[in-house]
Amino acid sequence: MASRWLFEDGIGERRAALVDGGSIVEAMVERDDDGPVVGSILPARLHQVLQPGRRAIAILDGGVEALLEPVPARITEGMAFVAEVVREALPEAGALKRARVRMAPDDAALGPGPDLFARLSSSPHPVQPTRHHDSDLLEAAGWGEVLDAARTGDLDFDGGRLRISPTPAMTLIDVDGDGDLAALAIAGAAASAAAIRRLGIGGSIGIDLPTAGRKDARLAAAEAIDRLLPQPFERTAVNGFGFVQIVRPRARASLIERVREDPAVSAALALLRRAERTPGAGPLHLTATPGVLGRIRERGWSGLLARRVGAEVVLHPDPGRPIWVGDVHRQPL
Known part of the structure; x- marks a missing residue:
């Protein structure tokens, strides 16, 4: 079978895998709380010049800090300008590396950059969306x-x-x-x-x-x-x-950076993915460490899961479990 992108619109994140010969050769995720993506054109204000002509801190629309590189001579601290995101924020150990922006072209229209599905659609490979009630093609390929x-x-x-x-x-x-x-x-x-x-x-x-x-x-x-x-x-x-x-x-x-940025969130999203695909009748029971279930509760993901599967979701905290070990249980049909 020719190479194809498998795309899944999951709870809290979108997932994609380029599959060739039944195996994943590229994998990507995009999460609901991601900051501005590459290609976004946003209002901004020059906050602080760090190196004249080379680097400055800009405040993007919404209050997000970004690095402006290079710094055009015609703008000074406090001035408004239009920024284009050229690198997204990057999680690093103990910190978040600011997104990098440049001054946008004069004719650039304000708006978000292409999301994951749009980027896949512009690639040379076909895109196959998958749903939680379909066969789990992502897992079959090695997700x-x-x-x-x-x-x-x-x-x-x-x-x-x-x-x-x-x-x-x-x-x-x-x-x-x-x-x-x-x-x-x-x-x-x-x-x-x-x-x-x-x-x-x-x-x-x-x-x-x-x-x-x-x-x-x-x-x-x-x-x-x-x-x-x-x-x-x-x-x-x-x-x-x-x-x-x-x-x-x-x-x-x-x-790697995505999965390790907040391990409890990553474990919660993986557990929710399994839960969506667990057949059965009656309530859907999720058992995991309190930190993982806390992320699910705080972000309203249990309600989203309940609507997707059409069943009550019950969370069972187990402090003795490793963060990545969660269970999903439902009465068999």
């Missing part, structure tokens, strides 16, 4: 495994394992395994490229491959990256210690 990889950073491949660690400076991928080092380096480079694409990792990325030593193995590892990772990106050669650096555009958060 759960992709979320697990984003949550843990661990990803197995034939002969080895990747460990993915995001840091404020760059995302690091460590390749480990047994057997012939040259073969492991080539396989690890291919698995790393596939993971970068699947999880939407951008910015600076460092891959630590086994030290293969031989030049032909290093070249083959680099060629595997070039073959599997779509442009645009830049990379270094694989050096004698097995390290290669890749730089990709970073317009929005990766799936």
